[in-house]
Amino acid sequence: MKKNGLIALIMLITVSSCEMVLEVDVPREKTKLVANCIFNTDSTWHVSVFESRYILDDYNFRSVENAQVKIVTETNEEVILSHTQNGEYTSTSRPELNQHYTLEISANGFESISSVAFVPELVPVTSVLVDSASVVYDESGSASLPIEVTFNGPGNRSNNYEAKLFQEIEREYYRWDTQELVKDTFLRLTPLVIENSAKDARTSIFSDVLFNGKQYTLKSKIRISTSEGSGYRLLKATVILINTSEEYFNYLNSSNLQKNTDGDLFAQPVQVYSNIKNGLGIFGGYTASSFVLKE
Amino acid sequence: MGDDKAYEKFKDEYDRGGAHTIYKDEFGLKWGNIITAFRWNSVINPKLFSNVTTTFSRYKFNVSSEYEITTTPSNAGENKFSKDEYISGIRDWATKIDFDYLPDPNHYVRFGANAIWHTFSPGVYTYRSDIDQDTTLGATRVNANELAVYIEDDIKVSDHLKVNIGGHASFFYVDNKWYHSFQPRISARYLLGNDFSLKASFASMTQFIHLLTNAGLGLPTDLWVPSTAKVKPQQADQVALGLAKTYRSKYEFSLEGYYKKMKNLIEYKDGASFVNVETDWQDNIAINGKGESYGAELLLQKKNGKLTGWIGYTLSWTNRQFDDLNFGKWFPYKYDRRHDVSVALTHTWNDRMDFSLVWVYGTGNAVTLPTSQYPDNSYSGSPNNNYGSELNYYGTRNDFRMRSYHRLDFSFSFWKTRTWGQTKWTVGVYNAYSRRNPFFMQLGYDRHGDKKFIQYSLFPVIPSITYSIKF
Numbered sequence: 233m234k235k236n237g238l239i240a241l242i243m244l245i246t247v248s249s250c251e252m253v254l255e256v257d258v259p260r261e262k263t264k265l266v267a268n269c270i271f272n273t274d275s276t277w278h279v280s281v282f283e284s285r286y287i288l289d290d291y292n293f294r295s296v297e298n299a300q301v302k303i304v305t306e307t308n309e310e311v312i313l314s315h316t317q318n319g320e321y322t323s324t325s326r327p328e329l330n331q332h333y334t335l336e337i338s339a340n341g342f343e344s345i346s347s348v349a350f351v352p353e354l355v356p357v358t359s360v361l362v363d364s365a366s367v368v369y370d371e372s373g374s375a376s377l378p379i380e381v382t383f384n385g386p387g388n389r390s391n392n393y394e395a396k397l398f399q400e401i402e403r404e405y406y407r408w409d410t411q412e413l414v415k416d417t418f419l420r421l422t423p424l425v426i427e428n429s430a431k432d433a434r435t436s437i438f439s440d441v442l443f444n445g446k447q448y449t450l451k452s453k454i455r456i457s458t459s460e461g462s463g464y465r466l467l468k469a470t471v472i473l474i475n476t477s478e479e480y481f482n483y484l485n486s487s488n489l490q491k492n493t494d495g496d497l498f499a500q501p502v503q504v505y506s507n508i509k510n511g512l513g514i515f516g517g518y519t520a521s522s523f524v525l526k527e
Numbered sequence: 528m529g530d531d532k533a534y535e536k537f538k539d540e541y542d543r544g545g546a547h548t549i550y551k552d553e554f555g556l557k558w559g560n561i562i563t564a565f566r567w568n569s570v571i572n573p574k575l576f577s578n579v580t581t582t583f584s585r586y587k588f589n590v591s592s593e594y595e596i597t598t599t600p601s602n603a604g605e606n607k608f609s610k611d612e613y614i615s616g617i618r619d620w621a622t623k624i625d626f627d628y629l630p631d632p633n634h635y636v637r638f639g640a641n642a643i644w645h646t647f648s649p650g651v652y653t654y655r656s657d658i659d660q661d662t663t664l665g666a667t668r669v670n671a672n673e674l675a676v677y678i679e680d681d682i683k684v685s686d687h688l689k690v691n692i693g694g695h696a697s698f699f700y701v702d703n704k705w706y707h708s709f710q711p712r713i714s715a716r717y718l719l720g721n722d723f724s725l726k727a728s729f730a731s732m733t734q735f736i737h738l739l740t741n742a743g744l745g746l747p748t749d750l751w752v753p754s755t756a757k758v759k760p761q762q763a764d765q766v767a768l769g770l771a772k773t774y775r776s777k778y779e780f781s782l783e784g785y786y787k788k789m790k791n792l793i794e795y796k797d798g799a800s801f802v803n804v805e806t807d808w809q810d811n812i813a814i815n816g817k818g819e820s821y822g823a824e825l826l827l828q829k830k831n832g833k834l835t836g837w838i839g840y841t842l843s844w845t846n847r848q849f850d851d852l853n854f855g856k857w858f859p860y861k862y863d864r865r866h867d868v869s870v871a872l873t874h875t876w877n878d879r880m881d882f883s884l885v886w887v888y889g890t891g892n893a894v895t896l897p898t899s900q901y902p903d904n905s906y907s908g909s910p911n912n913n914y915g916s917e918l919n920y921y922g923t924r925n926d927f928r929m930r931s932y933h934r935l936d937f938s939f940s941f942w943k944t945r946t947w948g949q950t951k952w953t954v955g956v957y958n959a960y961s962r963r964n965p966f967f968m969q970l971g972y973d974r975h976g977d978k979k980f981i982q983y984s985l986f987p988v989i990p991s992i993t994y995s996i997k998f
Binding site: 256501 | 590741742743748795796797798799800853854895896897898899900901902903904906907916917918919920921924927929930968969970973977978979980981982
C-alpha cells in the first residue's frame with residue numbers, strides 16, 4: 233500500500249509539473265507618435281500621423297488629429313499642413329528636386345518628433361527591350377517574357393532603386409448574379425524582380441553599389457498569361473523606375489523583410505529602419521520615371 | 528551519449544460516410560551527443576610521461592514536422608503523408624598526444640600535438656511525401672582539418688613566484704584555404720605569506736568553430752558552423768587578475784576579474800531563417816563582428832571534512848557589435864549572463880552513504896522582443912475602417928531578458944563493497960521544486976482571446992533511480 237502511495241505521489245508531482253505554458257509580462261512603454269510620409273515632386277505634401285500601440289494591445293491604430301505638422305525647407309520656409317481626416321495632414325505645395333526637408337510634428341501627450349529627408353534626382357529609363365520570342369513558363373504554367381530595362385546611374389552619389397510594372401488591363405466577364413456581360417478596366421502594379429544581381433536576388437529594390445555612375449541594364453520577367461483567362465486584354469504597360477532616397481530604401485528593405493518572415497518561428501527578428509527622431513515611421517523622398525511599353 | 532527530444536503530437540479519428548479516417552501530426556526538436564574516447568598512458572622514463580587519446584564525437588540537431596492521413600477503405604477518402612526534416616551537426620575524429628616532462632624540481636614542461644578531422648553539416652533539409660520522392664536540399668557538407676601543437680613550462684622562479692609561459696600554434700584547412708595562428712599565453716602566481724596568493728594571466732585564443740544562435744523568441748537553434756574561406760576564425764585575447772586565500776587548510780576563497788576582447792564573430796542577419804536551405808548558411812550571417820566580455824568570479828570551496836563542495840558566483844557582461852546589425856550599435860550577446868550562481872555540496876555520513884545537492888541560478892537569456900506595433904506607410908483610414916499593414920517595433924537587439932534559470936537537484940547514494948568490486952544505488956530528483964525554466968517564447972492568445980507572450984518550458988521535476996557496478 234505504501235509502495236502504491238509513493239508511485240501515485242510521484243505520478244501526481246510529475247503530471248502536475250508538466251504544465252508547460254506560462255504567461256510572461258512585458259513592460260508597457262509609453263506610446264509614440266508615428267509619422268509616415270513618402271514624398272515626390274509630382275504630389276503635394278501628405279503626412280499620416282498615428283499613435284503606436286503596446287504589443288499586447290489589439291485595437292486598431294488610433295490616428296492623431298490634434299497635431300501641429302510642418303515642413304521646413306532648406307531656406308527655413310515653413311509649410312504648415314492641415315488635418316483633413318483620420319490623421320491625414322496635407323498642404324497644396326509640393327517638394328522640389330534635390331532639396332532637403334525637415335518634418336516637425338508635435339501633439340499633446342506625446343514627445344515631439346522630427347526628421348530630415350531628401351528628394352533625389354530623376355533617373356530616366358533610356359530603353360526597354362521585351363524579347364517576345366522567348367516565352368518562359370514557370371512551375372505553375374504561367375508564361376512570362378524576358379524584359380531588359382536600361383538607365384544611366386548618376387555618379388555624384390550612391391543611389392537606390394525600385395522597379396515596377398504598371399499595367400492597365402481590360403476585362404470582359406459575366407456577372408454571376410445577372411449573367412450580364414460586363415466590360416471594364418483595372419490597374420495592376422507589380423514589382424519587377426531583378427534576376428541579374430546575386431546580392432539583391434528576388435527583390436525589385438536594389439542599390440547601385442556595383443554600377444554607380446555607369447549605364448545599367450536590369451533584367452527581369454513580365455507575366456503575360458495568368459489564370460484570369462482569355463477575357464483579359466492588356467491596354468497599356470509602363471515600366472516605372474523609382475530613385476529612392478537612402479532613408480526610404482532602408483525602410484522599404486527592412487519593412488518588406490519583416491513582413492516576409494512574419495510567423496516563421498526560426499526566422500530572426502527584423503528591426504525596421506526609421507529616421508523619425510523620438511518616434512516611429514518614415515520620412516523619405518523619391519522620384520519616379522516611366523517608360524511606356526504599350527499603348 | 529544521450530539524446531533529448533521535445534515534440535508536440537496530435538491525433539484525431541473520425542467516421543464519415545462509412546469510412547474511418549485517422550489524422551496524425553507531429554512536430555519535434557531533437558538534439559544529442561555521442562562521445563567515445565580511448566586513452567593510453569605511458570611512463571617513458573622517470574622524467575617523461577605520455578598520454579595518447581583518440582576520440583570520436585557527434586553532435587546532431589534535428590527539427591522535423593510530419594503529418595499523415597489514413598482512410599479505410601483506402602478509396603473512400605484521403606490517404607496522404609508528408610515529412611520535412613532539417614538536420615544539422617558535427618562529426619569529429621580526433622587524436623592527440625600529450626607529454627609531461629619534469630627535467631628538475633623548478634620546471635614542469637607540458638607539450639603535445641593534436642589533430643581533428645571535422646565533418647560539418649550546417650543544414651540538410653529532406654522532404655518526403657506521398658506525391659514527391661525523397662528530396663534533399665542544402666546538403667552542403669564541409670570537411671575541415673585542424674592541427675595544433677603546444678608547449679608550456681611551469682617555472683618555479685622563487686619560493687613565492689611561479690610563472691607559466693607557453694604558446695599554442697594551430698592550423699585549420701577548409702575550402703582549400705589554410706588558416707594559422709600563434710597564441711602566446713602567460714600566467715603568474717605570487718605567494719604573499721603561506722595562505723594568500725595573487726594571480727595574473729594573459730591568453731590569446733583562436734577558435735575555428737563558431738556558435739550560431741537564434742536572437743528571437745523562437746525555438747532555440749544553436750548551430751556549430753566552421754570557419755570557411757568567407758568566415759574567418761574567431762580570435763580572443765583575455766587578461767585576468769585574481770587573488771586566493773586559504774583558511775585553516777579547509778576553506779579556499781578566490782576572487783578573479785577578467786576582460787576579454789573578441790573579433791571575427793558571427794551572428795544571424797535580420798530575417799535569416801536557419802531552415803532556409805535554399806540560401807547558403809554563409810549568406811544568412813553577419814560576419815566580422817566585435818565582442819567584449821568582462822566580469823568577476825567569486826569562489827568559496829571546502830575541500831575536506833564530512834561536508835565538501837563549493838559556492839561560486841560570477842558577475843559578467845558580454846556584448847557584441849556588427850556593422851550590419853542593430854544599426855551598428857553594441858548589443859548584449861544572447862548568453863550574456865549578468866548573474867551566475869552555483870552551489871554544489873556533498874555530505875558523506877560514512878563509507879556507505881552520501882548526499883549531494885546542486886543548485887544553479889543564471890540570469891535569463893537575452894532575446895529580441897517586439898515591444899510595440901505601428902502602422903506602415905500604406906496604412907490609412909479610421910479605427911473602424913482601415914487598410915494597410917502593421918510593423919513590429921523591436922528596441923535594441925537582445926534587450927529583453929527571459930525568466931531566470933534556476934534548478935535544484937539532489938541525490939542519495941548507497942554503496943556496497945563486494946569482493947569483486949563495488950555496487951551503488953543512487954536515488955535522485957532533478958529540478959526538485961519543478962521550476963518552469965524558459966525554453967522558448969511565442970506571441971499568442973490565451974483562452975480569453977487576450978494577446979499574450981507565452982513561455983514554453985521543458986523538464987519539470989524528474990525522479991531517478993540509478994544502479995551502477997564498478998569492477
